[in-house]
Amino acid sequence: MKISRFGMVFAGTWLAYAGLYLCRKNFSVLMPFLGSSLGLSNATLADLVFTYSLTYAAGQFLSGSIADRFGARPLVAIGMAVSAACSALIAGAPGVTLLLTIQLVNGFAQSTGWPGLLKITSAQFSPAGRGVTMGWWSTNMVVGGFAATILATWFATGPLLPALGWQRAAWGPALLLALISILFLVLVPASSGLDPSREQRRTPAGVWREVLQSRPLWAIAIAYFCLKMMRYTFLFWLPLYMVQRLRYSPAEAGYTSSMYEVVGFLGVPAAGYVSDKLLGGQRFPAASGLMFLLAGTCLVFPQLSAMSRAGNIIAIGLAGALTFGPDTLLAGPATQDASSPEIAATAGGFVNGFGSLGQLLSPLLVAALTRSGKWDNLFTAFVGVALLGAATLAFESGREKVRLVPVGAGKQLNA
Numbered sequence: 001m002k003i004s005r006f007g008m009v010f011a012g013t014w015l016a017y018a019g020l021y022l023c024r025k026n027f028s029v030l031m032p033f034l035g036s037s038l039g040l041s042n043a044t045l046a047d048l049v050f051t052y053s054l055t056y057a058a059g060q061f062l063s064g065s066i067a068d069r070f071g072a073r074p075l076v077a078i079g080m081a082v083s084a085a086c087s088a089l090i091a092g093a094p095g096v097t098l099l100l101t102i103q104l105v106n107g108f109a110q111s112t113g114w115p116g117l118l119k120i121t122s123a124q125f126s127p128a129g130r131g132v133t134m135g136w137w138s139t140n141m142v143v144g145g146f147a148a149t150i151l152a153t154w155f156a157t158g159p160l161l162p163a164l165g166w167q168r169a170a171w172g173p174a175l176l177l178a179l180i181s182i183l184f185l186v187l188v189p190a191s192s193g194l195d196p197s198r199e200q201r202r203t204p205a206g207v208w209r210e211v212l213q214s215r216p217l218w219a220i221a222i223a224y225f226c227l228k229m230m231r232y233t234f235l236f237w238l239p240l241y242m243v244q245r246l247r248y249s250p251a252e253a254g255y256t257s258s259m260y261e262v263v264g265f266l267g268v269p270a271a272g273y274v275s276d277k278l279l280g281g282q283r284f285p286a287a288s289g290l291m292f293l294l295a296g297t298c299l300v301f302p303q304l305s306a307m308s309r310a311g312n313i314i315a316i317g318l319a320g321a322l323t324f325g326p327d328t329l330l331a332g333p334a335t336q337d338a339s340s341p342e343i344a345a346t347a348g349g350f351v352n353g354f355g356s357l358g359q360l361l362s363p364l365l366v367a368a369l370t371r372s373g374k375w376d377n378l379f380t381a382f383v384g385v386a387l388l389g390a391a392t393l394a395f396e397s398g399r400e401k402v403r404l405v406p407v408g409a410g411k412q413l414n415a
Contacts, residue, residue: 005189009124012187013117014137016076018144019180020113022173023087023106025145026152027052028236030090033156033166034099044096050360052103052110057356059111064349065204072116072345073188079112080181087174091167111349118332118348120188123341130333131281135272138328142265145235146258148173207343211350216284216338219396220330221354223287226389227327229358229365230294230382234260234319237366245375246305246312259313264320271325272333283334284397287326291390294322298382302375326389331355 003011031045040048067075086106093099125133156169164171211217238260242253267290275286297318305312331351339347369377 006125008187009120009189010133010137012184013120014140015180015187016080016184017113017117018140018147019177019184020080020083020110021141021144021148022151022177022180023083024110025148026087026155026169026173027090027103029149029152029156029169030166033169034090037166038093038095040096046363048096048099048103051100052107053356053360055104055107056111057107057353057360059108060115060349060353060356062108062349063112064115064346064353065207067112067116067119067345067349068202068207068343069204072119073185073190075112076116076120077181077185079109079116080177080184082106082109084174084177084181087170087177089170091170111353114331114352115345115349118335119341119345121332122336122339122344127337129276130336131272131274131276131283131286131329132269133272134332134336135269135328138272138332139265139268141328142261142268142324146261151176202342204346207346210343211339211347214338214347216396217335217347217350219284219392220334220338221351222392223291223389224327224330224351224355225358226385227291227323227330227358228355229362230385231323231327232359233362233366233378233382234316234323236363238316241375242305242312244373245302256309256313256316259316260320261324262320263317264324267321267323267325268328270321271329275329275333281337282397283329283337284393287329287334288390288393288397290322290326290329291386291393294319294326295383295386295390297322298379298386301379 027049031048034040035042035045063075063079083106086102086109089102090099093102121134121137125137152169152173155172156166158168160172161168238257239250239253242248242256243250246253248256271286271290274290275281275283279286297315301315301319304315331348335347335351336344365381366378369381
């Protein structure tokens, strides 16, 4: 059966972003092994995570400009190849200095993914029905993150080549990502789908001026900052919350926390359907409404999670759907609507880079608010964070650009 060009581009770009998680999330699985084999303290491991997060955030701003100026397809492919090499090098790193260098480079390599792929999908997918199309496309971050953790754990502890030990969790994901980078180049056409003469007339300074003068993009970036701070707190700190506050065993806490991503998956296409089918392509009211519901969920989260096992699963599932839904809606179709395909990568890098600052601050917020085990303080703060993002989007909803029909910007593929 012949696959349409749309199907090939969708599959190639979806696999690319999901694949990047293989050499991003595997580090969390590798951390205990690095600590024991190299004698690294928790503080040193935290420095390694922070180094990656810092260069990932900074790299978003640079990668967007590079993709708009020189092409997204080669940038994404190079980023995947470099990230795969970084993961493989972890297996033989003799100490913290090389690991810090690897994390620094990997952060920049990983930052090529979202801006570059957002540019490709902006040019290749029709604006008509963009919310639904990008909603399904954005499931790559949920599936990629979940699958990457499972695969890295299997590589580290499974029966395949046991003599190689934990290093398999560095080499295995690296090999898979290298293969995906080749598949990406095969599936995604070399042409960006835009008229090169139009792109060449725009200087990086001019593109950034257009991005920074866009009030809708600033509204998206502020709301995304709030969402990414919350999402990464839930992703990394839920197990510890359940162990310390709810007295779960580590194993039970780990398995229960996975419901955040499992149920969160459903929120991604649902947000796209709400914006396209119920709100006529409006992203801001949809994301704002979901963030208001998220604030309500955070308000009752401590009581609901302490009520029973079922109550805790419901609270975690609601938090997952109500963060992943508006998160992907804003970072994907809302950003594409607020920018033309010619500057989509820079706009995407700005939104994701600004949002990643929230990711950087999340552990500091947790440490400051949960002293002496007072976890309820964190959820109270998150009520305010969610309301800030929701109010920002609601205030700017009248300035949102709604594109329900294809615009005359290059060759578009119908979804």
